[in-house]
Amino acid sequence: MRRKLRTYSLFSRKSLVNVDRFARALPPSKEIGRFLSALPDIYAGKELKALVNAVAEAHRRKRHVAVAFGGHVIKCGLSPLLVDLIRRKIVTAVAMNGGAAIHDFEISLAGKTSEDVAATLKDGSFGMARETAQAFSAAVRSGARSGRGLGNALGEIVNRRKNRFRRFSVLSAAHEAGIPATVHVALGTDIVHMHPALSAAALGESSLIDFRKLIGVVKGLERGVWLNVGSAVILPEVFLKALTVARNRGAKIRDFTTANLDMIQHYRPTVNVLQRPGGRAIALTGRHEILLPLLHAGILAVLEGDATS
Numbered sequence: 396m397r398r399k400l401r402t403y404s405l406f407s408r409k410s411l412v413n414v415d416r417f418a419r420a421l422p423p424s425k426e427i428g429r430f431l432s433a434l435p436d437i438y439a440g441k442e443l444k445a446l447v448n449a450v451a452e453a454h455r456r457k458r459h460v461a462v463a464f465g466g467h468v469i470k471c472g473l474s475p476l477l478v479d480l481i482r483r484k485i486v487t488a489v490a491m492n493g494g495a496a497i498h499d500f501e502i503s504l505a506g507k508t509s510e511d512v513a514a515t516l517k518d519g520s521f522g523m524a525r526e527t528a529q530a531f532s533a534a535v536r537s538g539a540r541s542g543r544g545l546g547n548a549l550g551e552i553v554n555r556r557k558n559r560f561r562r563f564s565v566l567s568a569a570h571e572a573g574i575p576a577t578v579h580v581a582l583g584t585d586i587v588h589m590h591p592a593l594s595a596a597a598l599g600e601s602s603l604i605d606f607r608k609l610i611g612v613v614k615g616l617e618r619g620v621w622l623n624v625g626s627a628v629i630l631p632e633v634f635l636k637a638l639t640v641a642r643n644r645g646a647k648i649r650d651f652t653t654a655n656l657d658m659i660q661h662y663r664p665t666v667n668v669l670q671r672p673g674g675r676a677i678a679l680t681g682r683h684e685i686l687l688p689l690l691h692a693g694i695l696a697v698l699e700g701d702a703t704s
Contacts, residue, residue: 404524412472461622473688489546492581493585533552621672623654656690658683
């Protein structure tokens with residue numbers, strides 16, 4: 396029955412998000428540094444400065460700064476900021492759910508993503524873009540067969556095929572930089588799972604390889620930073636399991652910072668990212684499209700010495 400699906404080209408699909416509207420990564424700014432220094436040392440102002448300083452200090456010490464994020468971060472046009480932090484060797488690992496990887500790939504290929512779900516659900520065309528499904532089918536098989544995992548395989552496909560808009564792709568930047576990029580899927584939650592060519596065995600294997608790679612990142616989190624941005628369930632759960640395996644294997648992870656950035660503070664990020672791990676915990680509540688540019692600008696300002704730390 397699945398083999399009778401009607402598909403269409405991603406390039407012909409109406410999408411709600413286009414790279415023309417994405418954020419721009421600005422260079423270090425003395426004005427931003429002065430702005431950051433002028434924030435009150437109270438509540439969110441104090442916490443934002445603490446997070447900026449934690450990331451800057453982890454970078455100086457060559458410790459991990461890992462960013463775990465959901466699809467909304469990409470849909471809000473924030474990938475250029477993550478790409479910039481990767482290229483500056485500030486972000487040392489990225490983890491994402493399946494939806495974020497899908498949006499990242501579509502952006503790299505067509506410069507657009509995010510379909511009108513309410514409209515396309517009516518005629519059964521939701522999620523039926525051929526190119527997206529074909530790329531993921533190739534990536535899960537390659538990632539499982541080679542042992543490289545799903546995130547690395549997707550980044551390799553984006554770069555090998557020279558996707559036109561790959562400069563906006565977090566997966567591409569991570570692959571080029573040689574840093575871990577892991578994709579953590581939940582079966583049945585992503586549009587590519589509806590397509591007949593996708594191997595369930597390879598999907599599970601390639602994503603499990605990524606989980607094991609992430610354990611290695613978490614093992615090195617001492618004096619580092621873990622950022623959870625816009626993932627309410629999957630990535631907080633993945634982080635908790637990776638942390639317990641790392642500690643079970645003898646890793647001493649005591650002095651580190653975890654942060655949750657989201658529009659509201661959900662239960663699982665609060666307990667799994669902030670409360671249970673035992674490090675310094677920072678919660679910043681607000682829109683991603685405002686918080687992440689502030690964080691990006693603040694980190695660069697502190698590292699350039701243009702803001703008080």
